[in-house]
Amino acid sequence: MSLAELICPAGTPAALRTAVDAGADAVYCGFQDATNARNFPGLNFTPDELAASVAYAHEKGTKVLLALNTYPPAGKVDLWRQAADTGARFGVDAFIVADMGVADYIARTHPGIRLHLSVQAAASSPEAIRYYCENFGVKRVVLPRILTIPEIRQIREEIPCEIETFIFGNHGLMVEGRCSLTNYLTGQSTNMDGVCSPASDVEYVRHDDGSMSSQIAGFTIDCFGSDEKAGYPTICKGRYTAPHRPEGYYAFEEPISLNLSRLLPELIEAGVHAFKIEGRQRSKSYVRNVVRAFRAAVDDIRAGREANIADLVALTEGQKQTQGAFETKKWR
Amino acid sequence: MAVTNMAKLTLGPIAYHWSAERRRDFYACIADEAPVDEVYLGEVICSKRAPFQEAELPTIIERLERAGKQVVLSSLAEVMLKRERKATEDLAAIDSHEIEINNAAGLYACGKRPHRIGPFMNAYNEATIKWMAHQGATHVVLPTELPAPAIAVATRAARDLGLGVEVQVFGRASLAVSARCYHARAHGRTKDNCQFVCEDDTDGMPLITRDDRPILRVNGIQTQSESYIDLMPEVKRLAGDGVTHLRLMPQAVDMVAVAQVYRRALERRLDLSEAEAVLREICGGAPFSNGFFHGEAGYRRIANANPV
Secondary structure: OOOOEEEEEOOOHHHHHHHHHOOOOEEEEOEOOOOOOOOOOOOOEOHHHHHHHHHHHHHOOOEEEEEEOOOOOOOOHHHHHHHHHHHHHHOOOEEEEOOHHHHHHHHHHOOOOEEEEOHHHOOOOHHHHHHHHHHHOOOEEEOOOOOOHHHHHHHHHHOOOEEEEEEEEEOOOEOOOOOOHHHHHHOOOHHHHOOOOOHHHEEEEEOOOOOEEEEEOOEEEEEEOOOOOOOOOOHHHOEEEEOOEEEEEEOOOOOOEEEOHHHHHHHHHOOOOEEEEOOOOOOHHHHHHHHHHHHHHHHHHHOOOOOOHHHHHHOOOOOOEEOHHHHOHHHO | OHHHHOOEEEEOOOOOOOOHHHHHHHHHHHHHHOOOOEEEEOOOOOOOOHHHHHOOHHHHHHHHHHOOOEEEEEOOOOOOOHHHHHHHHHHHOOOOOEEEEOOHHHHHHHOOOOEEEOHHHOOOOHHHHHHHHHOOEEEEEOOOOOOHHHHHHHHHHHHHOOOEEEEEEEEEEEEEEEOOOHHHHHOOOOHHHOOOHHHHOOOOEEEEOOOOOEEEEEEOOEEEEEEEEEOHHHHHHHHHHOOOEEEEOOOOOOHHHHHHHHHHHHOOOOOHHHHHHHHHHHHOOOOEEOOOOOOOOOOOOOOOOOOO
16 A cells, blocks of 8 residues: 655645644645746745744654746746755755756756656656656656546556645646646736736626626636625636537536545555645645545555545535546546 | 748648548648648647548648648647557657657657657746757747747757747647547537537637637637737747747638738738738638737737837
8 A cells, every 4th residue: 555645735834834733744835936836925935934844844754845846938947946956955855846947957956855746747648757757857746637546557557656646626627737828818827927817817896787707807707696606717617608508608617626535545545655635825724624634534544444534525515526537537 | 141041931730620621622722832831740639530630641741742841740739548648659750750749758759869849848948948959859849828038048048959949920829738628518528429529610619708708719628719829020020039930820711821921021022011911801800919929918919019
């Protein structure tokens, strides 16, 4: 059986301490700039905060993974290199990378520190994964959320590195690292700036009939009746019309969360080494509840006990949830 | 000097599921009439479509080469299933033609043999381009969303390494790819049971906001921009930066005419405003955009932002 490490989100130093205290095996975090894919206002770490946070985590036996998982545009590569150097100086346990130039720099400059391949690299076949393992010494791949469990098992047999999968949180629809939807509407790039459907461009407009529309950069992403709760306008979870769908429909996916708690035993059995909980933008109490519940479940499964899956399922109660591609390829 | 410095015009791979017959006719016209130097062929978006084209491919290649066009074969952008892995491996083994790689699985299969880097490979910066060049890349297509200052730096680095540099100047931008087929979804089907409904939308399926603004186009697993990128006003600047190849993406408009107007503008036989007017007429009211180039929202059209 694999170790089944729990990889938990740390959007702030306080969230990091919360995740560590709640039983995370590792936390992942980033700096307050474009070098990571959650470059949101009010999130992330200054260098001083990172240094103190690494010390706190290490004292409790928790690893710190630094996300450097965006793509530097030409002329700005130094920012990513400096971030790697800073992380190395503070003793982070691994870098999570996507860009080949960044991976190459770290592999040459900080060969003693583990490299994890970000989901932003979109490596979804054994060959792609082996490319990063053989060229940059990648020790772990974070798999895109598009594979079924039999497919994950198959990949596991064909690659020389560990596998990490998302297990809970936001359910990305597009191939990560290949999406410019946000940049098309707002001028801020997911790949280069670490920005996705930014709050600064979001507006909720109330109409005379009591209905509400949610907009990004002036584009209506969804409309809600007066009795509906208006959701956050993420472009890939918006409602649009098409020639065959004049009524309007969720063209890509409904607003929905990923929750693989029911599949946890099967994923462990398939050889997944680490489970990632999404949500660096989430509150401390959310992090505490989710990490505690998954900690208990993983410990139960590892001890051969029946895990109390109901607690995990309840975490998204009231919100729609999916097992996405993990359960069936009909999702595609 | 002016002639040797002139950028080449290329025709990118057809993104849509055009029928075999339509493709054959299309490339016959391109061969005979379109002033493009290089043509990229092959299914890049959906592996299910590939069998429909394979029979015609040798004829099309022969036709284009007879007309003096260089043919480059492009690989799939998404590689996950067995058939996709096999297709990528087979393409990487081709030595009769140059190949363009669009997925890291293709890089793995290529080893250090010469290859081109396609637009899905995320060659955003000089460090990555240098890495790729050392692994055998001879040419790089820059990401569509890269803004002008980064294009300039990336181009200089690539040229110093002896690489060709290509930028898409015309056609819808690829904004996203997915494991899920949104064409099938729109028709209540799954990808495995799609019945190739994407064939009906030769320029993509429009997605329109609830307040009637068209913004995106669905093409199977790909999401594209509603607007056509048009960097006609910027081609001089691109050439000045050292960009060697300008890519036209096939849309369901008269692509021979598009290539001709770009060619005439490159050769300065047509001034910019005339060229733009002709292009607008050819494209029948499709919105044009150049926002990515100017570091603005991609859909925007920045008027005469930086005339050189």
